[in-house]
Amino acid sequence: MSSFDWTVITRNVPWLWAGMQLTLLLTALAVVGGITVGVLVAICRLSSWKPLSLLAKIYVDLFRSIPLVLAVFWFYFMVPIITGQPVGPFYSIVIAFTFFEGAYFSEIVRAGIQGVRRGQLSAALATGLTHFQAILHVVLPQAVRSMYPLLVTRSIIIFQDTSLAFVVGLTDFLTSANIIANREGRPIEIYCFVALVYFVVCYAAELGLDRTTKRVTR
Amino acid sequence: MIMIEAVDKWYGQLQVLSECSASIDQGEVVVVCGPSGSGKSTLIKCINGLEEFQKGQITVDREPIKSASTNIYKLRSKVGMVFQNFELYPHLTSIENITLAPMKVLKRSREECVQRARKLLQQVGLSAHGEKYPSQLSGGQQQRVAIARSLAMDPIVMLFDEPTSALDPEMINEVLDVMVDLAKSGMTMVVVTHEMGFAQRVGSRVIFMDAGKIVEDRKCPDFFSNPNSDRAKAFLSKIVKH
């Protein structure tokens, strides 16, 4: 294998693009699901009712102590057993990412909430809002400013991590590329291209984050 | 209207309230004063359940605070509170600050709440500032918005925790004027403050606290002309000097 054949990429653009669309969809669902779970878990974690906050802490510590690949295997195995029917890798992966990333997001959200002055919570409670309403309408909107860079950074990590869908054969960007590499016998060109695409997307997102951080967190 | 009965409170080992008892009737304006750290803020935070206490009972409008059957959120919505640092929500405009609780707690419609908010802003002399954010207002203006925010819930009693002590001197009076008007309109008020001028103008009683205890609970003119305890005398002489 002495010469390179870069046309293998142009010839397979439709497949690669389909894979990238799935990767983007996975990322979007994982970010939305993860943030939702993260907010709920963070609120539980900060609850003054000890059993609830302990439960939330166990949840976070457990997910943060295992690798994402193991979590993916867990859910790929468990979801069909719990639902009683085959659901396919896509839903298993989405659920795995939602719960797994929820643990990481909850730590970001918790730090953000704790960064808001305590008096704001008191003031909101004093007007009769419930604890949940006070966090949702008063504390979180203020916390979002300080959380913004961390939330975006985590989302970039999730974009990279969705490539682990490879281990259950979901045809995301990496898996599609891998199939092409095997079919065409051109792993060098394909894997270099894959690395380049991930790099460009993540680096661009990083630059975008740098540009916008000042404006958002002002 | 408010009954405070033998309230004890500890922060861990530290006792911050001991054997505090007092009662406040409808329409009274009770001024709470005392040296810093004597437990004034803690006491009024106990009245709307923002702080828990270990012993005793507080009853607001015939409802005991420490009771499983009491809905603490409902009770808080009837008790307005104004803080030393205003605690306006920085991400919301004046109008939005005022309408948040009525919309979310009392489930009133937005139009109704906005209309009411404009009236309240007029009452505190800030009709032109409804669309501004807290960072665009002076300290005195922020505190008046905070008062309007509490009034929007139609409270039956208002609690003030040193409402003017974070303000520059030239802004103190604009806030006190609003509070005097409120007192004259018959609002029941508990005011932690060192503004003795305010106490003498509209105060019905003065509660003097020291080291977690209520040392004196007197009719207003009596307290100033003839304080009983040495500690109150020493405290008054320090304040008057300033």
Add this chain to the structure above:
Amino acid sequence: MNYHWHWSILVEQPYLSWLAHGLAVTLTLSGLAWLIALPLGTLIAVLRTGPWKIGRVIGACYVRVFRNVPLIVQMFLWFFVFPEVVPKTFGFFLKRQLPFPEFTMGLLCLSFYSASRLAETIRSGLETAGSGPKNAALASGLSYVKTYRFVLLPMAFRLVIPPLTSEFLAIFKNSSVALAIGVLEITAESHQIESFTFQGFEAFTAATVLYALISLMCLILAGLFKRYLSNAGGLGAEVAIK
């Protein structure tokens, strides 16, 4: 839910030795990666903050490249692409004669990737340590190398022990990605047990418990190490004086 429990499978052969093998691989892979990544990451952090412009650019590029490509893609690059693009004889050696090719390539990949993460952590420590001690050390006549060796790095390491601990844990977790190129570490072995026996619940529970134990041990070790450091003279500025 219809699941046939069979916990004893975990102590039956060959599954027990599969798990033991997986644990051994995870521990050696992560431990060796840590030994390579820590000095490499330190070097890059020093380059990034040092006086040498080219060094700063190299350091920044290193971090940027390794952090913006998914680890699993880097695994593929090391395992499938690297042997093809190096000089022929070396490539032949890598493909045919290298002992444990998956493990070795996985180790190199994990080490270089982890170094980029460690570099960022250590750099933040160096920046927190600030320019004050740096200028003071340089002014006292220490060379740049000695300034870093005796003043800045000891300070930085003490400052970043908590994030370094979580980076250490991250290496253990990231070592699981090596299964993509065929390294049979804990996660891969538990997955293999699941494929052979369909007892996924037991297999994955075993893996989860092993990872949790590793995390717990690391946290305890980090705590002991921190205690040792604080006994050995606080913030490290003293080290420079000796």
